[in-house]
Each structure stands twice: as structure tokens, then as C-alpha cells.
Amino acid sequence: MNIIIVNPVAGKGKAAKMYRRIQRDHSYKAENCRAFFTQEEGHAERIARQVTEIYQDTLSSIIVLGGDGTLHEVVNGARSYPSIPICFLPAGTGNDFARGLGLRERGLPLFRNMIRRPRIHQLRLGCYDLHGRKRNGTRLFLNSIGFGLDGRIAGRVTKSRNKGKRRLFSSLTYPAALLASIRNSAPIKVDLDIDGVFYPGREIMMLTIANHPYFGGGDEDSAARRFNQRRV
Incomplete structure (x- = not known):
């Protein structure tokens, strides 16, 4: 299972539009993806904490669709399970993390590569x-x-x-x-x-x-x- 945590207001609604394109892609169903939408500040952290506790044995990855703030919350929410990969689909205003990591792809092509050919980085936080x-x-x-x-x-x-x-x-x-x-x-x-x-x-x-x-x-x-x- 792959959990996608979406901040629908990130990037002035860009994240929500990107999710709709991803949801229609064949990989979404083929790779058993499920989405949760944030509703307020701190919600992504609570979602990440809950899904890692509930699905820790079957969770392949958490995919963050939003900005750097959403990613920050998810990393803190999932910190008790460091072996679960966290993927990032940048759709915010700054997207500094994506620049720092050298992510050149965006949107649906990046999602497909995350699912099919993931590149794993271990970061010192x-x-x-x-x-x-x-x-x-x-x-x-x-x-x-x-x-x-x-x-x-x-x-x-x-x-x-x-x-x-x-x-x-x-x-x-x-x-x-x-x-x-x-x-x-x-x-x-x-x-x-x-x-x-x-x-x-x-x-x-x-x-x-x-x-x-x-x-x-x-x-x-x-x-x-x-x-x-x-x-x-």
C-alpha cells in the first residue's frame, strides 16, 4: 500500500489539480494507492502518525503531495517508523527541499518513477x-x-x-x-x-x-x- 497525503491548498490549489491527474493514472490503482487530504495546519502530521501505526506492516511508502511545510509535518508524524520511505511530490510555493535534493521531474512523471523505479536517499535531519x-x-x-x-x-x-x-x-x-x-x-x-x-x-x-x-x-x-x- 502507498499512502498519499495531499495538502489541497498547497501552491494555490496546484496540489489538488496534480492529485486529480495522478488519480486517473493506471499506476494509482495498480500500486494500491490511497489518499488522505489535510484540512488544517498540523493535520498532515496526525495523518502520518496514524497511518504508520495502523499500516506499518503493509505500508510501502508515504507520498507527500504539497509544499515544504506539509513534508515537514509528515516527517515528524512518521518519525517512529524510519524504515518507511517518505516520497515527495513538490507542489508548494517555495519547494526548497526539491531544489536541494535536485529533483527535476514534477507531477505525474515523478509519481510514476516513485512508484516504479524509486531512488532512495538517506538524509541526516x-x-x-x-x-x-x-x-x-x-x-x-x-x-x-x-x-x-x-x-x-x-x-x-x-x-x-x-x-x-x-x-x-x-x-x-x-x-x-x-x-x-x-x-x-x-x-x-x-x-x-x-x-x-x-x-x-x-x-x-x-x-x-x-x-x-x-x-x-x-x-x-x-x-x-x-x-x-x-x-x-
Whole structure:
């Protein structure tokens, strides 16, 4: 069985249109695919947790049809079953993960290859604790995690999407959030421990910890040239 988790509003409805094309393809029924649709933020994580617990013995893969946020939720929801492959059909606004991994195919051709000739990558994931409290559970991230201005920009983009605002060009989403966030930004104080070297009380405007070269809708971080991965 292959479970497809679809975020129907990802990419301004692009994910829903892509799913309809995939559903009509012969491979969908031939490979025993079943779809679940998300309804709100956090829903993809709950779906992933439930399907891995219920179908762990018969589940061939989880296919994520949405954006980087949907993928982030699924990775955290399925973390208790790391042997179950997670596949990604990018249909969001930024699609940084797809760029970092070098995915060139999209849509139905990519789906067919995932089902028939999958390429397996083993990735080293980043982790963090919410509010410094272990009881909240360690979280995983695939792309990057940001603090200060970076975090404010990401929060503004998410808030805009949740309000259902439509933008004429998706390429303007992150620059617009940057301009709106930078006006009220102030430095934050952090303690850094980098490769065993401690830097206490540094004031910074922005801190980004990246797992691959792209963030913010495709901006390249020249300091991170390759995805933190091992090919298996």
C-alpha cells in the first residue's frame, strides 16, 4: 500500500489539480494507492502518525503531495517508523527541499518513477526542542531553521497563507514578507556552540541553520553547497 497525503491548498490549489491527474493514472490503482487530504495546519502530521501505526506492516511508502511545510509535518508524524520511505511530490510555493535534493521531474512523471523505479536517499535531519523543554519532544527539520528576522519572515508567510491571501506572483511572497518584517526587527541575543567553540551572548539580526543550499523560495546559501545526505 502507498499512502498519499495531499495538502489541497498547497501552491494555490496546484496540489489538488496534480492529485486529480495522478488519480486517473493506471499506476494509482495498480500500486494500491490511497489518499488522505489535510484540512488544517498540523493535520498532515496526525495523518502520518496514524497511518504508520495502523499500516506499518503493509505500508510501502508515504507520498507527500504539497509544499515544504506539509513534508515537514509528515516527517515528524512518521518519525517512529524510519524504515518507511517518505516520497515527495513538490507542489508548494517555495519547494526548497526539491531544489536541494535536485529533483527535476514534477507531477505525474515523478509519481510514476516513485512508484516504479524509486531512488532512495538517506538524509541526516536537524533536530530542535521547543522552548528548550524536552517534555515538548524533539522536533525534526529537513530544510532549515531560523531565528530572529528569518523566523519573523517565515511566520509572516505562514500567517498570510492561513488568512487565505492570494498573491499575483508566488515569487514575490518571500520578498514581500521580508520588507514587511524588517521594519520592526531588532537584534536578538543568543549563545552559540559551533563545533565545540562557545560564543556567549552574541547579538544577531538573523540566524539560519541550513541542511541544504536553498531557503526562502530558492535563495541559495553559498556556504551550504550540498544536501546533508548519504545515498543508499
